[in-house]
Amino acid sequence: MKSALKWAALGLAAVLPLSVQAHKAWILPSQTVLSKAGWITVDAAVSNDLFYFNHVPLRVEGLVITGPDGAAVEAQNSHTGKYRTSFDVDLSKDGTYRIATVNSGLFANWIDDKGERKRWRGSAEAYSKEVPTNAKELKVTQSSGRIETFVTLGKPNDTALKPTGKGLELVPVTHPNDLFAGEAATFALQIDGKPAADLEVEIVPGGSRYRDRQDEIKVKTDAQGRFSVTWPQAGMYWLEASLSDTHASLPQASERRASYVATFEVLPQ
Amino acid sequence: MRALLALCLCGLLSLPATAAQIDLTVEIPSLDVSEYHRPYVAIWIERPDNSVAANLAAWYQQKDTNEGAGTKWLADLRQWWRRSGREQSFPIDGVTGATRPVGQHKISFSSGKAPLGDLPAGSYRLVVEAAREVGGRELLTIPFEWPPQSSQHLSAQGKHELGALALDLVP
Numbered sequence: 001m002k003s004a005l006k007w008a009a010l011g012l013a014a015v016l017p018l019s020v021q022a023h024k025a026w027i028l029p030s031q032t033v034l035s036k037a038g039w040i041t042v043d044a045a046v047s048n049d050l051f052y053f054n055h056v057p058l059r060v061e062g063l064v065i066t067g068p069d070g071a072a073v074e075a076q077n078s079h080t081g082k083y084r085t086s087f088d089v090d091l092s093k094d095g096t097y098r099i100a101t102v103n104s105g106l107f108a109n110w111i112d113d114k115g116e117r118k119r120w121r122g123s124a125e126a127y128s129k130e131v132p133t134n135a136k137e138l139k140v141t142q143s144s145g146r147i148e149t150f151v152t153l154g155k156p157n158d159t160a161l162k163p164t165g166k167g168l169e170l171v172p173v174t175h176p177n178d179l180f181a182g183e184a185a186t187f188a189l190q191i192d193g194k195p196a197a198d199l200e201v202e203i204v205p206g207g208s209r210y211r212d213r214q215d216e217i218k219v220k221t222d223a224q225g226r227f228s229v230t231w232p233q234a235g236m237y238w239l240e241a242s243l244s245d246t247h248a249s250l251p252q253a254s255e256r257r258a259s260y261v262a263t264f265e266v267l268p269q
Numbered sequence: 270m271r272a273l274l275a276l277c278l279c280g281l282l283s284l285p286a287t288a289a290q291i292d293l294t295v296e297i298p299s300l301d302v303s304e305y306h307r308p309y310v311a312i313w314i315e316r317p318d319n320s321v322a323a324n325l326a327a328w329y330q331q332k333d334t335n336e337g338a339g340t341k342w343l344a345d346l347r348q349w350w351r352r353s354g355r356e357q358s359f360p361i362d363g364v365t366g367a368t369r370p371v372g373q374h375k376i377s378f379s380s381g382k383a384p385l386g387d388l389p390a391g392s393y394r395l396v397v398e399a400a401r402e403v404g405g406r407e408l409l410t411i412p413f414e415w416p417p418q419s420s421q422h423l424s425a426q427g428k429h430e431l432g433a434l435a436l437d438l439v440p
Contacts, residue, residue, distance in 0.1 A: 036341040
């Protein structure tokens with residue numbers, strides 16, 4: 001039971017808005033700009049500090065790696081240890097790869113016949129079989145989460161960056177593997193394919209263990225869901241945005257929660 | 270007829286005299302380090318908006334090794350990689366070549382000939398970027414106007430990965 005709870009917590013970490021819990025989930029590639037076909041290795045973890053392995057590994061059951069031609073790429077040598085999940089990716093084709101964990105599902109809670117509060121988490125398909133739809137105080141929340149990063153071999157392209165139209169997603173205006181210190185980058189956020197307007201975006205530089213403050217950059221999306229950030233210095237950056245509203249796309253749910261996390265590498269000039 | 274031919278030949282022969290020339294001297298400094306590898310070097314000409322007008326040279330280890338030499342570390346020339354390198358397929362004829370040893374390296378380029386080609390009149394920057402395995406990286410730029418109205422000697426001085434850089438423009 002304890003172990004089941006722990007796994008549930010890990011799953012929650014991957015899908016819940018981060019305001020709910022203090023830890024940061026991320027996927028960190030060994031490098032983001034490559035000039036020769038070959039391997040990269042990737043770490044995935046949930047931690048307090050960026051980017052150190054000090055809490056729990058990130059579950060990667062929902063791992064989706066999209067290659068430069070849009071085709072799926074398999075992760076190799078995947079291993080989950082106490083603090084991190086690691087896997088390798090063979091970059092054999094020129095262009096941009098998107099490495100993401102994508103989770104979606106329903107959360108339900110209700111009061112059963114004995115007056116006890118029940119909690120349930122699962123897929124939309126399992127919902128009708130496992131949740132008593134006439135239960136007292138039944139509340140259902142649709143949740144989706146995406147945690148991702150980008151890596152480019154050779155010339156960057158946009159095929160893998162096309163939004164899926166599901167959940168909270170980043171649509172690059174500036175290519176995510178073309179980021180340099182002192183330069184501005186522009187991205188747009190979409191929720192279920194529509195502009196995510198007026199949403200707060202938090203950007204935190206890595207290396208947080210060696211400074212006193214988070215040094216987070218907070219920006220808001222405009223009516224088109226767009227925002228810009230000027231990178232203060234080179235390094236890895238963690239970007240997070242989340243929303244919670246009543247526009248669930250599944251009829252069972254009354255509320256929608258979506259979260260988005262990305263790791264970016266910003267190069268020195 | 271013969272006179273006409275002679276006239277034509279004469280015209281042809283006089284052409285190189287009008288072709289402007291760029292003479293570069295790139296110094297790779299001697300460094301007192303425990304592990305030394307020759308630097309990868311890229312030399313190019315860029316427009317004021319950073320777009321690349323001409324790739325002049327890219328020196329990198331030509332032989333692939335199981336330690337990962339060859340094109341694997343070209344991205345460490347990160348400005349060149351971003352501005353031009355990632356658009357190329359390797360080798361680039363007349364541009365790419367082997368790494369160079371410590372010392373001064375003189376290279377010349379003539380207008381109308383690859384890799385300089387016909388550079389339209391305007392403002393440009395010469396850029397030299399060097400990156401060394403288990404070492405540092407350095408980038409030097411020299412702004413210049415093209416075509417040169419008179420002979421000019423321009424220079425820049427590197428601090429760690431590059432030594433003296435000289436750009437001589439010959440009209």
